[in-house]
Amino acid sequence: MTKTLYKNAQVFTGKNEQFESLNFVMDDENGRFVQEKQGDQTVDLAGKYVMPGMINAHTHIVADPYGKIAQLGSPDATAPTATFLALNNLQKLLADGVTYIRDVGSIADIDIELAALERQGELFAPGIVASGSPLTMTGGHFSAGSYEVDGVDEVRKYARVLLKKGVNNIKLMATGGVSFDGETPHDIQLTEAELKAAVEEAHHKGRTANAHAQGTEGIQNALRAGVDSIEHAVYLDEKTIEMFLQKGTYIVPTLAAPWAINQNSETLPDFMVKKSIKLAQAHIQSIGKAAKAGVKLAMGTDSGTAFNNFDKNSSIELELMADAGVTNLQVLQAATVNAAQLLQIDQQAGTIEPDKMADFIVLDENPLTEIKVLQKEKTVYKKGKKVE
Numbered sequence: 001m002t003k004t005l006y007k008n009a010q011v012f013t014g015k016n017e018q019f020e021s022l023n024f025v026m027d028d029e030n031g032r033f034v035q036e037k038q039g040d041q042t043v044d045l046a047g048k049y050v051m052p053g054m055i056n057a058h059t060h061i062v063a064d065p066y067g068k069i070a071q072l073g074s075p076d077a078t079a080p081t082a083t084f085l086a087l088n089n090l091q092k093l094l095a096d097g098v099t100y101i102r103d104v105g106s107i108a109d110i111d112i113e114l115a116a117l118e119r120q121g122e123l124f125a126p127g128i129v130a131s132g133s134p135l136t137m138t139g140g141h142f143s144a145g146s147y148e149v150d151g152v153d154e155v156r157k158y159a160r161v162l163l164k165k166g167v168n169n170i171k172l173m174a175t176g177g178v179s180f181d182g183e184t185p186h187d188i189q190l191t192e193a194e195l196k197a198a199v200e201e202a203h204h205k206g207r208t209a210n211a212h213a214q215g216t217e218g219i220q221n222a223l224r225a226g227v228d229s230i231e232h233a234v235y236l237d238e239k240t241i242e243m244f245l246q247k248g249t250y251i252v253p254t255l256a257a258p259w260a261i262n263q264n265s266e267t268l269p270d271f272m273v274k275k276s277i278k279l280a281q282a283h284i285q286s287i288g289k290a291a292k293a294g295v296k297l298a299m300g301t302d303s304g305t306a307f308n309n310f311d312k313n314s315s316i317e318l319e320l321m322a323d324a325g326v327t328n329l330q331v332l333q334a335a336t337v338n339a340a341q342l343l344q345i346d347q348q349a350g351t352i353e354p355d356k357m358a359d360f361i362v363l364d365e366n367p368l369t370e371i372k373v374l375q376k377e378k379t380v381y382k383k384g385k386k387v388e
């Protein structure tokens with residue numbers, strides 16, 4: 001059994017609040033950090049900066065952000081094509097420093113099966129918390145790729161179907177959104193009672209449930225229903241922020257989604273661009289206010305939506321969060337320790353501590369001083385294995 005000592009590094013463990021001079025030791029066989037202080041071999045990190053691998057709590061790995069191979073929800077997105085996209089996208093995430101994801105809208109149970117293969121050690125990729133297909137109302141947000149469910153009983157039935165398939169999270173659509181025509185971010189979709197039925201089923205099995213919610217009323221419905229995180233959370237007022245604090249619910253902002261659309265407005269459909277431009281500023285302000293108030297944040301990008309890529313957008317999301325007024329420390333916590341808690345993987349990921357998986361990133365500069373350094377060259381380790 002070989003162990004490697006990594007020495008001479010500045011380390012953000014996820015538990016401390018700044019980078020500190022620390023050594024750490026890894027068991028090369030099981031890819032976990034260990035308690036021991038000595039290794040059989042030593043790697044000198046020459047004063048570089050080490051942080052836990054990033055966790056992206058909102059992806060759609062089966063999607064092609066450029067719509068070249070297959071548009072999300074289109075008939076071209078067959079299971080083989082979507083699996084091909086997912087495998088490629090996972091490698092891109094890994095290269096960007098993402099060592100764990102929560103996928104929140106897949107097709108053909110691809111995320112569930114890839115999650116199992118990764119757990120078994122057959123697939124070298126970020127760990128996956130899978131949600132399978134989302135639950136949406138008939139004709140609701142992303143109905144082309146979701147189970148369309150109406151009424152408490154049908155929601156409960158399909159929540160149980162998903163849990164039987166082995167999802168770790170149930171994704172619910174509480175409002176309309178940007179990416180599809182014929183709805184607005186303010187539209188109420190699944191009702192509070194419907195959302196609650198799915199949340200109950202998820203929690204009975206010790207799993208989580210999250211809701212896509214953009215307008216204030218839909219966000220409040222989902223908060224009252226008891227979801228573990230609200231995705232996007234575009235329109236927040238004081239009262240809603242207070243509800244987040246009382247319930248301890250997370251926000252997964254996904255600022256990269258409207259940012260990517262707004263950068264590419266000439267090539268995208270009018271309905272999408274109009275909605276995206278309209279909400280971008282409110283979104284940024286809401287996330288800034290929520291962070292200042294102390295609402296828990298977990299990083300997520302919504303990668304897979306238009307031009308929202310897997311190559312760079314996780315590290316770009318961190319810069320967008322900082323620009324919105326989230327402190328650099330809060331940003332790093334959102335991408336590591338907080339996201340691990342939300343995803344219920346904090347026993348094995350999210351911090352650099354003995355017994356946890358050796359998922360970490362080595363950087364030349366300090367991201368607490370300048371968050372953009374995460375977009376520069378970096379070395380990524382997943383379960384102790386260097387990503388080449």
Ligand SMILES: [Zn+2]
Pocket residue numbers: 058059060104105302
């Ligand atoms: Zn999404």
